[in-house]
Amino acid sequence: MWTVFHKQHDILAQCDRISCQSKEGFYMSHDQYLKGDLSLTITDVDYTKRTWYTCECGGVDICAMSLGIEAxxxxxxxxxxxxxxxxxxxxxxxxxxxxxxxxxxxxxxxxxxxxxxxxxxxxxxxxxxxxxxxxxxxxxxxxxxxxxxxxxxxxxxxxxxxxxxxxEVQPCPDESSTVTVLAVLLALMGAGLVAAGLVIVQLRKKISSSRKEGIC
Known part of the structure; x- marks a missing residue:
């Protein structure tokens, strides 16, 4: 018979020559019992099962075991x-x-x-x-x-x-300062005005989108 150490009258599982009975969440194999194996199986272990368990047979204490759960x-x-x-x-x-x-x-x-x-x-x-x-x-x-x-x-x-x-969340670049820097670059690029203008438009769209999503 298996019980919780401080609840001796609350039987978790027990066997005799005829059969075994157990509460939900606990199990003893009758075949193994007949071979002398008195093992108790605890299913669906969680933190509420952590305690000392005792086994006795014919009124004689067989063993006491503590269940712990790895952190x-x-x-x-x-x-x-x-x-x-x-x-x-x-x-x-x-x-x-x-x-x-x-x-x-x-x-x-x-x-x-x-x-x-x-x-x-x-x-x-x-x-x-x-x-x-x-x-x-x-x-x-x-x-x-x-x-x-x-x-x-x-x-x-x-x-x-x-x-x-x-x-650390990196702040998004300021849109006005970014465009100002690119505007200076435009003046230096001369023949590349159209292409650079497209870069500004695409960059402004990307910055606006990033701000909406909360990322840079």
């Missing part, structure tokens, strides 16, 4: 002023730890804690951070580049590590 690791590339979203996969309390990779970045260390629906952050992050089943950091800048670690404070383990790179 996730993601690389995130965003541009300045885009929002950084750090997903939370558990309902338990967590903390967000930041390690800087930029010379001009704020000091590294714990920047936020989450407990249920409560979000508490250091002063420099309070106005920029919000909780939406994830931690969202607004108005990012290159100085926010670094490694963000989601730490489960109840089980003292890492849930997810984000390696974040924030790229």
């Amino acid at each position: 996730l690791s993601s690389s995130v590339w965003i541009k300045s002023n885009e929002n950084l979203v750090l997903d939370l996969f558990i309902s338990e309390s967590v903390k967000v730890i930041y390690n800087s990779t930029g010379a001009a970045a704020p000091s590294s260390g714990q920047i936020c804690t989450v407990a249920g629906s409560s979000l508490q952050c250091k002063d420099e992050y309070t106005q920029r951070a919000s909780l939406i089943s994830a931690v969202e950091l607004r108005e990012t800048a290159p100085s926010d580049s670094g490694v963000y670690t989601i730490w489960d404070t109840s089980n003292e383990e890492v849930i997810h590590t984000y390696t974040v790179t924030v790229e």
